[in-house]
Amino acid sequence: DTAVSQTPKYLVTQMGNDKSIKCEQNLGHDTMYWYKQDSKKFLKIMFSYNNKELIINETVPNRFSPKSPDKAHLNLHINSLELGDSAVYFCASSRGTRVYEQYFGPGTRLTVT
Amino acid sequence: AQTVTQSQPEMSVQEAETVTLSCTYDTSESNYYLFWYKQPPSRQMILVIRQEAYKQQNATENRFSVNFQKAAKSFSLKISDSQLGDTAMYFCAFMKQTIQGAQKLVFGQGTRLTINP
Numbered sequence: 001d002t003a004v005s006q007t008p009k010y011l012v013t014q015m016g017n018d019k020s021i022k023c024e025q026n027l028g029h030d031t032m033y034w035y036k037q038d039s040k041k042f043l044k045i046m047f048s049y050n051n052k053e054l055i056i057n058e059t060v061p062n063r064f065s066p067k068s069p070d071k072a073h074l075n076l077h078i079n080s081l082e083l084g085d086s087a088v089y090f091c092a093s094s095r096g097t098r099v100y101e102q103y104f105g106p107g108t109r110l111t112v113t
Numbered sequence: 114a115q116t117v118t119q120s121q122p123e124m125s126v127q128e129a130e131t132v133t134l135s136c137t138y139d140t141s142e143s144n145y146y147l148f149w150y151k152q153p154p155s156r157q158m159i160l161v162i163r164q165e166a167y168k169q170q171n172a173t174e175n176r177f178s179v180n181f182q183k184a185a186k187s188f189s190l191k192i193s194d195s196q197l198g199d200t201a202m203y204f205c206a207f208m209k210q211t212i213q214g215a216q217k218l219v220f221g222q223g224t225r226l227t228i229n230p
Contacts, residue, residue, distance in 0.1 A: 031216070033218075035218075040222075041152075041202055041222070041223045042220070042222060042223070043204065043218075043220040043223075044220070045217055045218060045219075048216075048217070056217060088156060090158060092158075094216055101160055101163065102160075102216065102218060104157065104158035104159075106155075106156070106157055107156050107157070107158075109156075
């Protein structure tokens with residue numbers, strides 16, 4: 001069984017569209033994250049949720065809005081997509097404060113044309 | 114702010130050789146965690162090894178070991194008896210726990226390692 005899953009794995013869309021990426025974890029973790037990996041492979045955190053509460057919000061355009069309906073899910077909605085949004089987006093999860101390993105999903109490659 | 118620097122964009126070694134990947138970081142914290150992640154062509158992020166800053170003993174996981182120099186803020190990864198499957202991007206990462214219980218990972222730029230047959 002996949003621990004952290006993301007859908008879709010690939011997403012090709014045109015500029016100006018709105019799209020969502022879904023993330024689910026079955027590890028019982030209460031903290032989830034979104035990371036962005038750009039074309040140069042640089043990874044940077046975007047958001048983090050703990051028990052459905054937003055606790056990390058890096059400098060990310062307002063067009064990006066995370067939504068956490070429950071502890072096991074953290075979705076990423078992107079409005080008015082731009083060419084620069086093309087990247088691989090990783091979801092990750094971890095358990096609270098005593099275990100520090102983050103488990104990553106397989107990533108979603110977003111291509112904006 | 115914490116920064117992580119990997120000064121070797123690419124490295125290449127022959128199978129069975131030993132290779133060391135460099136990483137330095139900058140922080141004013143005294144308690145933190147350091148990680149090495151591997152990203153093979155499948156793009157899955159895989160944890161290789163982790164080190165708690167308060168532990169003086171270097172972490173080891175089978176063929177993977179680290180040389181942690183806290184005063185120098187250096188955290189290098191040594192891969193012994195390298196195998197073709199070790200070919201991947203390797204990311205050094207610094208983790209700090211926030212007050213809210215979140216764990217923020219800050220990554221280096223990555224080192225692309227190629228193991229040649």
